Amino acid sequence: MSEKMATAKSEKLIAVKGMNDILPPDSARWEWLEDKVRSLMGLYAYRNIRTPMVEPTALFVRGTGETTDIVEKEMYSFEDKLNAESLTLRPENTPGVVRAAIEHNLTYDGGKRLYYMGPMFRHERPQRGRYRQFYQLGAEALGFAGPQVDVELMLLVHHLFANLGLRNVRVELNSLGVSAERRAHRLALITYFEQHLELLDGEALRRLHTNPLRILDTKNPAMQALVQEAPQLLNYLGDASLKHFDTVKTLLTACAVGWTVNPRLVRGLDYYSHTVFEFLTDELGAQGALCGGGRYDGLFEVFGGKPTPAVGWGMGLERVLELIKEQGQIGVAPTPDVYAVIPDASALALALQTLQALRAAGISVQMHAGSAESLGSMKSQFKKADGSGARYALIFGSDELAQNAVTVKALRAGAAAQVRQSLADIAAWAPTLQSPT
Numbered sequence: 001m002s003e004k005m006a007t008a009k010s011e012k013l014i015a016v017k018g019m020n021d022i023l024p025p026d027s028a029r030w031e032w033l034e035d036k037v038r039s040l041m042g043l044y045a046y047r048n049i050r051t052p053m054v055e056p057t058a059l060f061v062r063g064t065g066e067t068t069d070i071v072e073k074e075m076y077s078f079e080d081k082l083n084a085e086s087l088t089l090r091p092e093n094t095p096g097v098v099r100a101a102i103e104h105n106l107t108y109d110g111g112k113r114l115y116y117m118g119p120m121f122r123h124e125r126p127q128r129g130r131y132r133q134f135y136q137l138g139a140e141a142l143g144f145a146g147p148q149v150d151v152e153l154m155l156l157v158h159h160l161f162a163n164l165g166l167r168n169v170r171v172e173l174n175s176l177g178v179s180a181e182r183r184a185h186r187l188a189l190i191t192y193f194e195q196h197l198e199l200l201d202g203e204a205l206r207r208l209h210t211n212p213l214r215i216l217d218t219k220n221p222a223m224q225a226l227v228q229e230a231p232q233l234l235n236y237l238g239d240a241s242l243k244h245f246d247t248v249k250t251l252l253t254a255c256a257v258g259w260t261v262n263p264r265l266v267r268g269l270d271y272y273s274h275t276v277f278e279f280l281t282d283e284l285g286a287q288g289a290l291c292g293g294g295r296y297d298g299l300f301e302v303f304g305g306k307p308t309p310a311v312g313w314g315m316g317l318e319r320v321l322e323l324i325k326e327q328g329q330i331g332v333a334p335t336p337d338v339y340a341v342i343p344d345a346s347a348l349a350l351a352l353q354t355l356q357a358l359r360a361a362g363i364s365v366q367m368h369a370g371s372a373e374s375l376g377s378m379k380s381q382f383k384k385a386d387g388s389g390a391r392y393a394l395i396f397g398s399d400e401l402a403q404n405a406v407t408v409k410a411l412r413a414g415a416a417a418q419v420r421q422s423l424a425d426i427a428a429w430a431p432t433l434q435s436p437t
């Protein structure tokens, strides 16, 4: 065991930096969001895909791109010592989905619309909205070449944000054309930047011959004027690429989705072609990208698959939830319908049976759980019942037991007051315990 692994027993074990626990009641907001996502995906006929969280490192090196930030410095890669394989915790899921599609010949009978939700891992500097483990919702449409699917995917995001009540989210678009167009633009970019070498920072100099497109992405204020004047890829697009892009813009407008073209939107991953887009907010500080994506018509071939056009996006769910909070929407914490107060251990069997019958009738129940020695006084049980947020307490006392009954006591205003109910006709009155939704 290495020295690092052999930590003293007294050392406090805490979560890895940049990786968060999601705890109740906050986890209820996640479930609420996930439910909204699932029902919306159904409306657009997107089907769920679940791929492994660990993939061969080469998948991302070849797919995401050797000169991207992700591959150069953000991947959690390790050697599986048992078989000397280099593995990586997925930093994004587009390469994994494409690998799975090729491996299982998923598009043999036509295009497939897929979505996923799950953790991704990037070793970035943690800050608000940027984590080392974060949850991404992604949608990928495989096997569709037409611009209408680019639009469908953006409508899906727009629709989701509307359902979540989000405001002030803007859409930026660009087109990265096809590889011959990008090559011509790349040469022009290199020539342009070579004429201004003295204005380039270290990062830009390093990228000049590996990935000059990414220089356009720079956040360095001193380089803004330079990149503003740099040759624009849009001016290198041929008729077919321009037509694709124009159709995307026209259809978005027809569907009342506002957009602006950002000629410097290049995205940080290597596989894009044609349409790229981002959904952005100014209300989350530096991490304002809620969702980003685009076309990646060449990625199947990079992995040795048949040429298959594809388009998709990824969305950071922490950022979406943060924006919901920022815009003043308070999520409701879930509460049980009923809290079961059980003052006497002799009532336990009957109580447990009754609670099962209530749950089978759709009533959510929180059972009082005392210590190993004692169930606790009525007073302390009622305090817990109150704290649970339940509308009703169900009291399983010895009086009640003798009559095969239970006392239903209202804990909240608006609920019916105290009544004794017979357990013989539980099915008849159980629905009255359900909280109004």
Ligand code: HAM
Pocket (backbone or CB within 6 Å): 091, 092, 093, 094, 122, 124, 129, 130, 131, 132, 133, 134, 135, 136, 138, 139, 140, 268, 269, 289, 290, 291, 292, 293, 294, 295, 296, 311, 312, 313, 314, 315, 316, 317, 318, 319
């Ligand atoms: P991406 O732009 O790298 O694209 O990530 C998509 C979204 O994930 C971002 O817009 C952001 O909301 C969220 N995100 C990224 N990194 C972090 C982080 N460290 N912490 C929190 N949230 C983060 C992709 O990953 C592509 N796979 C998208 C795609 C799918 N393109 C085509 N299909």
